[in-house]
Amino acid sequence: MIPNALPQSLVDNPLLSDWVGFEQGGRVRVSTGKVEIGQGILTALVQIAAEELEVAPGRIRTVSGETSAGPNEGVTAGSTSVAMSGAAIRLACAEVRALFLARGAERLGVPAEALSIADGRFQRDGRETDHDYWSLAREVDLARPATGNAPTRPATQYRVVGQSLPRIDLPAKIEGRGFIHDMLPPGVLHARVLHRPWRDARLVALDEAAVRRAAGGAIDILREGDFVAVTAEQEFVAFRAAQAMREKAAWDGGTPIPPDANDPAWLEAQPARTRVVDTGTPPQTSGGTVVEATYWRPFQTYGSIGPSCALACLEHDPEKWGPVFGKDHAQNNGLERDDDSRKRHPAPADGQLTVWSHTQNPYALRDQLARCLGLDAAGVTVLHRQAAGCYGHNTADDAAFDAAFLATRTPGRTVRVLFTREDEFLAAPLGPAMLVKMRAVLGADRRPVDWTIDLSSPVHSNRPGVHGHHGFRSREALPNPPPQPAERNDRPDAVGGGASRNAQALYDLPFHRMIHRTVDPVPLRTSSLRGLGAFANIFAIESFMDELADTAGEDAVAYRLSLLSDPRGRAVIEAAAEMCGWPGTAPPGEGRGLGIGFARYKNRAAYMAVAAEVEVDEEVRLLRVWGAADCGLTITPDGALNQLEGGIVQAASWTLCEELRFADGRVATATWEDYPILRFTKIPEISLRLIGDPRDPPLGVGEASMGPTAAAIGNAVARALGTRIRNLPLSRERIMAALLA
Amino acid sequence: MPSSADTEVVLTVNGARVRLVTDPTRPLLSVLREELGLVGSRFGCGLEQCGACMVLIDGEPEFSCAREVATLAGREVVTIEGLGGLAGPGGGLHPLQQALLDEQAGQCGYCLSGLMISGAALLSRNPRPSRQEILAALDRHLCRCGVHNRVVRAVQRAGAAMAGAGTPA
Ligand code: FES
Ligand code: FES
Numbered sequence: 008m009i010p011n012a013l014p015q016s017l018v019d020n021p022l023l024s025d026w027v028g029f030e031q032g033g034r035v036r037v038s039t040g041k042v043e044i045g046q047g048i049l050t051a052l053v054q055i056a057a058e059e060l061e062v063a064p065g066r067i068r069t070v071s072g073e074t075s076a077g078p079n080e081g082v083t084a085g086s087t088s089v090a091m092s093g094a095a096i097r098l099a100c101a102e103v104r105a106l107f108l109a110r111g112a113e114r115l116g117v118p119a120e121a122l123s124i125a126d127g128r129f130q131r132d133g134r135e136t137d138h139d140y141w142s143l144a145r146e147v148d149l150a151r152p153a154t155g156n157a158p159t160r161p162a163t164q165y166r167v168v169g170q171s172l173p174r175i176d177l178p179a180k181i182e183g184r185g186f187i188h189d190m191l192p193p194g195v196l197h198a199r200v201l202h203r204p205w206r207d208a209r210l211v212a213l214d215e216a217a218v219r220r221a222a223g224g225a226i227d228i229l230r231e232g233d234f235v236a237v238t239a240e241q242e243f244v245a246f247r248a249a250q251a252m253r254e255k256a257a258w259d260g261g262t263p264i265p266p267d268a269n270d271p272a273w274l275e276a277q278p279a280r281t282r283v284v285d286t287g288t289p290p291q292t293s294g295g296t297v298v299e300a301t302y303w304r305p306f307q308t309y310g311s312i313g314p315s316c317a318l319a320c321l322e323h324d325p326e327k328w329g330p331v332f333g334k335d336h337a338q339n340n341g342l343e344r345d346d347d348s349r350k351r352h353p354a355p356a357d358g359q360l361t362v363w364s365h366t367q368n369p370y371a372l373r374d375q376l377a378r379c380l381g382l383d384a385a386g387v388t389v390l391h392r393q394a395a396g397c398y399g400h401n402t403a404d405d406a407a408f409d410a411a412f413l414a415t416r417t418p419g420r421t422v423r424v425l426f427t428r429e430d431e432f433l434a435a436p437l438g439p440a441m442l443v444k445m446r447a448v449l450g451a452d453r454r455p456v457d458w459t460i461d462l463s464s465p466v467h468s469n470r471p472g473v474h475g476h477h478g479f480r481s482r483e484a485l486p487n488p489p490p491q492p493a494e495r496n497d498r499p500d501a502v503g504g505g506a507s508r509n510a511q512a513l514y515d516l517p518f519h520r521m522i523h524r525t526v527d528p529v530p531l532r533t534s535s536l537r538g539l540g541a542f543a544n545i546f547a548i549e550s551f552m553d554e555l556a557d558t559a560g561e562d563a564v565a566y567r568l569s570l571l572s573d574p575r576g577r578a579v580i581e582a583a584a585e586m587c588g589w590p591g592t593a594p595p596g597e598g599r600g601l602g603i604g605f606a607r608y609k610n611r612a613a614y615m616a617v618a619a620e621v622e623v624d625e626e627v628r629l630l631r632v633w634g635a636a637d638c639g640l641t642i643t644p645d646g647a648l649n650q651l652e653g654g655i656v657q658a659a660s661w662t663l664c665e666e667l668r669f670a671d672g673r674v675a676t677a678t679w680e681d682y683p684i685l686r687f688t689k690i691p692e693i694s695l696r697l698i699g700d701p702r703d704p705p706l707g708v709g710e711a712s713m714g715p716t717a718a719a720i721g722n723a724v725a726r727a728l729g730t731r732i733r734n735l736p737l738s739r740e741r742i743m744a745a746l747l748a
Numbered sequence: 749m750p751s752s753a754d755t756e757v758v759l760t761v762n763g764a765r766v767r768l769v770t771d772p773t774r775p776l777l778s779v780l781r782e783e784l785g786l787v788g789s790r791f792g793c794g795l796e797q798c799g800a801c802m803v804l805i806d807g808e809p810e811f812s813c814a815r816e817v818a819t820l821a822g823r824e825v826v827t828i829e830g831l832g833g834l835a836g837p838g839g840g841l842h843p844l845q846q847a848l849l850d851e852q853a854g855q856c857g858y859c860l861s862g863l864m865i866s867g868a869a870l871l872s873r874n875p876r877p878s879r880q881e882i883l884a885a886l887d888r889h890l891c892r893c894g895v896h897n898r899v900v901r902a903v904q905r906a907g908a909a910m911a912g913a914g915t916p917a
Pocket of ligand 2: 045395854857859
C-alpha cells in the first residue's frame, strides 16, 4: 500500500497552489523542487500529476527548481525524487481534484460522486457538463494548506502511471535545443575562471601580457586575491585566454595534493575519526574459519560530457532575453520557461541578482550565494536550467558562484561562465576513495557467525551549505575567505549514510560490526559521487560473498540464497541467475567467466541483481550483462530501464577504466585522454527485467544497478582469471600484474 | 569587432551560403554557435576527444571544436539543425532523430547532437549496418549517461525506416 501520511515536501510547502495551478489554454502548471539532471524526473512527475488530476500529460507544464516560484524540496539526489516530490504531487493533485469536483457538484446540484473527469472536463453519467478545471479555476482557492485527506487513485486503476510516457524533454534535445549552454543573450559577457590547482594555493605570477597575446582579441583580466577571471565579448577569445592562463600562472604555498594520494596506503595513513556500530549478538564461542580481504576504490570523477555553465546578472533586465528565449523555447514543455518566469518575476529591483544554474539544489545555492556576496537571500533568484548529465556533486554550483560574483563586478551585464574541460577534472569535487576491509568467521555450517566491515573514506558530501560551509571553490580564492570547518563529518546513517551507505549487508548475519573511519581532514575536496559509499561497499561485500562461497566450497548463488531471507532480494538474484544461465559452462581460470552481484540500494530503495560475463586476456572484455530489479511500482518502466542500464554502463566504466592521477600537487588528469571512460566499442549487450509488484511503493532506481555491476564484473574476472583483483579499476596494468604474480 | 587579421570566409552551412569576416583561426564550433546561432553543436572538451561538437563537412563527420574556420572555405557544413534537410525536402526530422525518439535513446541528451551526425553519416553509406559497424562508427563519441545501446538500436531502426521509405541513402 502507498501510505497517505503527509510527506515532508508537503509539510515544508503546504499550499496546494505551491504545487498546482490551472492556466489559460487548458494548461496545468505542476511545480516541483526537484530538477531534471538527465534522469527523467520531470516526465515521471508529469505522469503522477496527470494520473491524479485525470488530464492528458500533454496539458502539463512543469516548473522546476526556481527559487522564486517553486516548492523547496532540497537537493535532487540519491534516487529520492519520485518518492519525495512524487508523493507530494500525488496528494496535492488528488486534493485539488476533490476540491474541484466538490465545487462542480455544487454548481450542478448533484453529489460529487455523480461526476467523473475526462481530460479535465467534468462529466455526469458519461455526458459532458459545462464545467472543467479551467472554468472553475476562479472559484476554487488553491492557496490553502494540503490536508492529505483526499483519496488518491487506486494503483489498480492507473492509466498513466506505469505506462512508458516518452521523455518530455527529449524532442527538444534531439533537435539540439534545451540546455543552459544555449543561453546566449545579446551582449552576454563570456567569462572563464582560472581555478587554483590545490587548496590555498597563492598566485605568485601571471604573465598577463602573454595571456592577452594568446587571446587574440579584447579581454579583461580581473584579479582579486588569488581569484583570476578573464572576460571577453567573444567566447572563443575567452577560451584561448583561459588556456593561456593555465600555462602562464605560477602557484605557491597552500596544501598541494601528495602524488601518492590515490594509493590505499596514503589513505590509511591519514588522520581519521572512528565509530563502531554493532548489530546482533556477538558470537559466544571463538574459533571457526577466518576469511579476510581488503578492497579499494580509488578517487574517481563524475566526468560529465558538458562542462558546467552558469549565467548571472545583477539588475537583470528582462528585455535582453527577447530574441534568445522567444516562443520557440517556451514550447519545450517544461524545458525553457523564460517567457513565463518573466511574468512571474517582473523586472527585479536594483541590486537583484538572477542566476541561471544547473545546480541540484537551487535553494541552498541561493542561500550560500547571498551569504558569500553579502546580499539578502530575497534579492537572489536561482532559476534551474538543464545541462549535461549530473552524477553527483559537480561544478554547477562553482560555476554559479563564479558567474554571480563576476555579475556583481559588471552590474547590468549578463555574465556567462563555462568551465574548461581541464577544470572539470582539476577543480571538480572528487569522488572519495574508499578502503574496505572485510572479515568473517565461518562457523561449522560454513556460514558467518561473525562479520566485520571496516571502511575508511573521506566525507562524501561537501555541497554548498554542508558543514556550515559555502562550498564554493572560488570563494576560497577571494580575499578573506570564511574559515574552513574544523571538522567535516560524513552524512549520518539515518539519511542514508555517506561512506557507510550500504555498508550493512542485507544477508542474515547473526552479528554484524561496522567500523567507519572518517578520514578527515584531507587536502582534497571530496564530495558526492553517484551512489556515495554504496558502490565500494557493495563491490566489497559482494566480492567477499564469492570469496566466502569459495571457502565454503559452495556455489556463489546458492550460498547467497542460503543467507538471505528477504523474499524480494531472493527473487532478483534468482531472476538474474536464470537470465544469465548461471553458473555457465566456462571452466574457471581459463579466461572466461560469469559473475553475480546483488544489493538493495541504501537498503531501502530498489533491489537489484546483476550478472556479467567477461573474457580476460591482457584486459577485460565485458561481453554481456543481465540484470533483474524490483523497484516496486515503476512510474515510467522505460525510464527505469534507461536509468538502470545507464548505471550499469557507468559502473562498468568505473570498475574497468577510471582512476584520477595526482602529480605536481594537483589533479594531473586534465583531458579525456588521461581519463578514459567506456567507449561504444566496449559496451556490452545488456538485458534487463523489472520484476517488482506494482502494489509496492515506488523505489528509487537511479543508483541501484551500480554496486551490483561492479561486483558482478569483479566476480566474473576472478572466475575467468582464477585469481582475484581487489583494487579497482580492473585495468590492463592490474590484470597484467595479476597474471604475472 | 573585426580586427586587421580577420579574413573573409565563404562556406555553406545547412544548405545556405554564409559569408563571414572573422579570425581565420577561430574554431568552426564557435562560428556556428555564436555567429550563426546554431547552438545544437555542443562544446564538450575543445580537444577533439568527446564528439559533442561533431558536424558533417562535405558529408564526413568531423570535430568542429578545434577546426579552424578558414579551412572550410568553399566546403559544405551540416549541423544537427540541418540534419532533417538531408533526409529529403520538406525538412522535418531526420529518420535518425525520429528513431532516437522512438527508442527513447537519451538521458541528459548532451551527447546526442554529435552522435546523430555520426550515425547519419554511417547510414548514408551503409543503411543496414551491423552492431559492430555502428559501435565502430560511434567510437569517437563519449556518452556518460550510458545510452549507448539505445543509440545503436535507433541507428538500426532509422536504417530500416530509410530503406523502407526509399529515402535516398
Ligand atoms: S568538443 Fe569537440 S570533441 Fe569534444
Ligand atoms: S545522454 Fe547524457 S551524455 Fe549521452
